[in-house]
Amino acid sequence: MKKLIRLFVFFLMFFIPASRVCAFSDGDSVIKIIYKRSYNNPPFPESTNNQYIIIDGNKSYCLFGEGVRGKDGKIGARVDLMKDFGNHTLYFMGPMIPEYTVNDYWSDSLPAMHWTIVNQFTTIKNNYCQKAVTNFRGREYTAFFALNIPIQDGPWKFCGLPGLIVKLGDSKGIYNFEMTSFEKVPNEYNLGIGKENGDYSLYKPLFKKWHLRRLEKDKARREADPNCLDCGEGVTVRYTFIENLLD
């Protein structure tokens, strides 16, 4: 019996690290994941776009577009967000023109949210999934992660579950992500991020100040020329933030 317990503990020691895989590394290959991102905020019509994620070793890159192949044969793309699982840090692009450009990045904790795993299971696109919920910066989210894909990643800032997030949405149905593709591809990518300027606690008040200044300038422009083509009574411009930056 003692031998049996020792054997069980021995196998458990191997199992725990394996279940905590948060990165992918396979020589010259990377994992490419595509999420369909839907944004549905009435009365505006629903719009969708793709979010591309490349997982290379300990790093996961969330790209702005699919990328463009350069003369050197490598695919380059602007990186919206990079998760460095080795350093437990997430870096996100946060331009505030003119002080900070698209080459300026800010750091955030990784994972940035705390999940509650729920005892509910379902199959999504042939993946056996479990449900998890979180309340992250003003929105309540429900995610389904694949128990058969032990990669602790997901769309945008979402990660930190025992498997890859294949479906995620907020309780109001505004933001929705659904994995549409998961494949191993040759590593032809040349990806990187710019300078880090500070963490989220520094970024948030700076963004709020910058955004309010942007709104004031725009209001002043519209008042100065009420007949301009993009002005007038029937014009609405509405900003929606996935994380509450204006608290």
Next chain:
Amino acid sequence: MKKLFIFFMAVAVSTFAFASSETPLAKSILKSVSKCTVTAYGTYHYPNGNNVDVSCTKSASSCAQAQADAANCRDLNVCNAVRSFGLEPSPTLNCPKVSEFENP
């Protein structure tokens, strides 16, 4: 009695004729004074996960003009929002040159 009958017949015929001719005339008057109203919507997905929604409702005497005005208004607003973030808008948008914009 015969005169009265002729009088009533004349009134009936003229009323019908007036009514028949008045209908298309009223329609054409309405067409020339009415305006066509069109709303154009646009959404831009910022790389940081945020969104800007734009809607432009424009009226013009012709629907083609209203449609063009609404689309231009939407594109200009989206261009403005994209550029304020430091990004260059897609060539498919009818954006004015960068110099015509002022950064916030």
